[in-house]
Amino acid sequence: MQGGVIMTKELKIPDLIISENGFCPGCGHGVMAKLLSNIFVDKHIDDIAIAAAAVGCGCMIKGTFGIDWVQAQHGRAAAVASGMKKVRPDNFVFSYQGDGDAGSIGIAETIYAAKRNDNITTFFINNGVFGMTGGQTAPTTLKDQITTTAKNGCDYNVFGEPLKLAELISTFNVGYVARGSISSYKEMQKTKKYIETAIDCQMNGNGYSFVEILSPCPTNWKLSPIQSLSRIDKEMMEFFNCGELKGNGGSSC
Amino acid sequence: MAKSKTLIKGNYAIAEAAIRSGCTFFAGYPITPQSDIPEYMSSRMPEIGGTFVQSESEIAGISMVYGAGACGYRAMTSSSGPGISLMQEGISYMASSEVPAVIVDITRYGCGLGDISPSQGDYLQVAKNGGHGDYRCIVLAPGFLQEAVDDMPLAFELAEKYRNPVLVVCDGSIGQMIEAVDLPDGIKDHDANQFEWSIKHTRNGKHKTFCPPFYYDITIEENDRLVRQKYEDIKANEARGETFYIEDAELILVAYGTTSRICKEAVIKARSEGLKLGLIRPMTLWPYPVDLFKTITPKAFLTVEMCVIPQMVEDVALAARGIAPVYSFATGSSYPSVKNIIEEANRAIAGGCKEV
Numbered sequence: 001m002q003g004g005v006i007m008t009k010e011l012k013i014p015d016l017i018i019s020e021n022g023f024c025p026g027c028g029h030g031v032m033a034k035l036l037s038n039i040f041v042d043k044h045i046d047d048i049a050i051a052a053a054a055v056g057c058g059c060m061i062k063g064t065f066g067i068d069w070v071q072a073q074h075g076r077a078a079a080v081a082s083g084m085k086k087v088r089p090d091n092f093v094f095s096y097q098g099d100g101d102a103g104s105i106g107i108a109e110t111i112y113a114a115k116r117n118d119n120i121t122t123f124f125i126n127n128g129v130f131g132m133t134g135g136q137t138a139p140t141t142l143k144d145q146i147t148t149t150a151k152n153g154c155d156y157n158v159f160g161e162p163l164k165l166a167e168l169i170s171t172f173n174v175g176y177v178a179r180g181s182i183s184s185y186k187e188m189q190k191t192k193k194y195i196e197t198a199i200d201c202q203m204n205g206n207g208y209s210f211v212e213i214l215s216p217c218p219t220n221w222k223l224s225p226i227q228s229l230s231r232i233d234k235e236m237m238e239f240f241n242c243g244e245l246k247g248n249g250g251s252s253c
Numbered sequence: 254m255a256k257s258k259t260l261i262k263g264n265y266a267i268a269e270a271a272i273r274s275g276c277t278f279f280a281g282y283p284i285t286p287q288s289d290i291p292e293y294m295s296s297r298m299p300e301i302g303g304t305f306v307q308s309e310s311e312i313a314g315i316s317m318v319y320g321a322g323a324c325g326y327r328a329m330t331s332s333s334g335p336g337i338s339l340m341q342e343g344i345s346y347m348a349s350s351e352v353p354a355v356i357v358d359i360t361r362y363g364c365g366l367g368d369i370s371p372s373q374g375d376y377l378q379v380a381k382n383g384g385h386g387d388y389r390c391i392v393l394a395p396g397f398l399q400e401a402v403d404d405m406p407l408a409f410e411l412a413e414k415y416r417n418p419v420l421v422v423c424d425g426s427i428g429q430m431i432e433a434v435d436l437p438d439g440i441k442d443h444d445a446n447q448f449e450w451s452i453k454h455t456r457n458g459k460h461k462t463f464c465p466p467f468y469y470d471i472t473i474e475e476n477d478r479l480v481r482q483k484y485e486d487i488k489a490n491e492a493r494g495e496t497f498y499i500e501d502a503e504l505i506l507v508a509y510g511t512t513s514r515i516c517k518e519a520v521i522k523a524r525s526e527g528l529k530l531g532l533i534r535p536m537t538l539w540p541y542p543v544d545l546f547k548t549i550t551p552k553a554f555l556t557v558e559m560c561v562i563p564q565m566v567e568d569v570a571l572a573a574r575g576i577a578p579v580y581s582f583a584t585g586s587s588y589p590s591v592k593n594i595i596e597e598a599n600r601a602i603a604g605g606c607k608e609v
Binding site (some may be wrong): 018026030050052053059066067069070071072073076079080081082083084085087088095107108112115116185 | 273278304306308309310312313316317318319320321322323324326342346350352378445452460461463464465468469518
C-alpha cells in the first residue's frame with residue numbers, strides 16, 4: 001500500500017462463465033459454478049478441464065460453465081469421466097454430480113471409480129433432495145425432513161439413514177476425500193482449499209479425489225436462501241462432518 | 254507366396270480385427286459367450302498402448318466407451334443378451350449426443366437369464382432398438398467369421414461417418430467357432446484429433462457439449478429435421494445384403510448369420526434335387542436391404558431364423574409386400590438342418606404353411 005492509494009479489485013464475471021445460469025435464486029449450483037471458475041483459472045486448468053455432467057439440476061451447469069462437457073446418463077458420470085481420462089490423461093477430468101445421481105442410481109459407478117483409484121475428480125453436490133424432479137427423498141435426506149415422497153418427514157424406518165458418501169469413499173485407497181460447505185464465506189474458503197487440493201491430487205497423478213459439498217436448495221426445502229444457509233450450518237453439518245477425510249494429512253475436523 | 258490365413262477362434266479374431274482397425278479403448282464385462290473378447294483385450298490392449306477396463310457392469314462399460322468416444326478415440330465394448338439390455342440407456346445417449354462407438358453383440362438364447370447357447374432371438378432388440386427415443390443403430394450382421402473380421406473396420410468407419418453407435422451382431426456360433434481368416438494387415442493409426450467435433454487436448458478450442466443438440470445449439474424443430482435426415486441418409490446408403498441364386502428361384506429363403514450358411518447349403522442341395530431355391534442374406538439388419546426384394550418375383554419367401562418367436566420375418570413381410578407371400582420357419586433353440594429347410598420350403602410352395 002503506497003501513499004494512501006486504496007487498492008481496488010474489479011469484480012467481474014469469471015472467465016469460464018459463458019452465459020447466465022438457469023438455477024433457482026439461492027441455489028448452490030450457481031455458487032459452485034463461480035467458485036470452480038475462479039479456482040480453475042487460479043490453478044491454470046481452465047483450458048484443460050473437461051467433465052462429465054450428471055442428470056439432475058447439476059447438469060444445467062453445462063450451459064453456463066464454458067468447458068467441454070459430456071452429458072452422462074443418470075448416475076454414470078464417474079464412468080464417463082473415467083473413459084475420458086483414460087484417453088486424455090493430460091486433461092483435468094471431473095464429474096459433477098448431485099446426491100441422487102452419484103449416491104443413488106449411480107452408486108456403483110461412483111464406488112468403482114474409487115475402487116480403481118481412477119485419476120479423476122468427483123464434485124459431489126449434496127443438497128439432500130432430488131431437485132430437478134421436484135423435491136423427492138434423496139439418499140442424503142435427513143430425519144424428519146419433508147419431501148414429496150416423505151410428506152410427513154423422512155422416516156429412517158422407511159428410507160434408512162442418510163448415505164455418508166465421503167466416508168464411504170474414504171475407505172478405499174484413493175488420493176483425496178473431503179467434505180465442505182458453501183453456507184458461509186468462512187466455510188467457502190475451506191471448501192475452496194479442498195477443491196484446490198483435489199485438483200493438485202489429480203494433476204500430480206495421485207489417484208481419485210472426491211469433494212462433497214453441502215449445498216442449499218431453497219426451492220425444495222421451502223426456505224428462503226438465507227434460511228437455507230442457516231439450515232446447512234445447523235442441521236446438515238451436524239450430521240455430515242466437514243473436513244478432510246483422506247489424503248493431505250487426513251485431518252478430519 | 255500367398256498370404257497365410259490365421260486359424261483363430263471367432264471372438265479373438267473379432268477383438269484382433271478391432272485392434273487393427275485402430276481401436277485403442279475397450280471396456281466390458283464378462284458374459285458367455287463373449288467373454289473371450291474382454292479376456293483377449295486385457296492382454297492385447299496394453300501391448301499396443303491402448304486401454305482395457307473390466308468395468309463393474311455393462312452400464313459402466315458403455316459409459317466409459319461414451320466418454321472415450323466423445324474424445325475422438327475408437328472405443329468399443331462387447332456383450333451378449335442381458336448385458337446388451339443394460340447398455341441400451343448408454344447407446345440411446347450416444348445416439349442423441351452423436352458419439353460414435355462400436356458394440357459387439359455375441360447373441361445367446363432366450364429372454365431373461367436365457368442360456369448360453371447360440372441364438373438369433375435378439376433380432377428385434379438390435380434391429381429396432383432396445384433403448385428409448387428416436388434413433389437407430391446401424392446393425393452389421395456377418396454371416397461367417399471372415400465377414401465379422403471385415404466388418405470391424407467398416408463398423409468404426411460408419412460410426413464416425415454418421416457419428417452414431419454401430420452394432421456388430423454375431424450369433425454365439427460365430428464367436429465360438431474356430432475358422433481360418435485373413436486379418437487386416439497391420440494396425441491402423443487412428444488420429445483422434447482429426448474430428449472437428451471431438452474433445453481435444455488443445456487449449457482454447459470451441460466449447461463443446463455432448464448432449465441433445467437442441468439444448469444449446471439448434472432449435473428442437475431443426476433437431477427433428479436433422480435426426481430424420483441422418484437416418485434417411487443411412488437408410489439410403491448403408492443397406493447391405495447378398496443374394497444367392499435368386500433370379501429363377503421358385504422360393505427364396507431369407508436368413509442372416511450362421512443360419513444363412515445352412516440355407517446356402519439347402520439351396521445347393523434343393524437345386525440338385527430339382528427344387529429351385531434362392532437366398533437373400535441381409536448383411537445389415539438396419540438398414541434392412543429392402544431393395545434386394547424388389548427385382549424378383551418368386552412364388553414365396555421363407556424366413557429361416559434361430560429363434561422361438563419369429564422376429565426378422567416382420568421386416569421380410571414389409572420388404573416383400575405386394576411381391577409374394579411370406580412364411581416363417583423359426584427353429585427355436587436348435588439350428589435348422591438342410592433337410593428341414595427343404596421340407597419347409599416344399600410345404601410353403603404347396604400351400605401347407607400359414608402366411609405371415
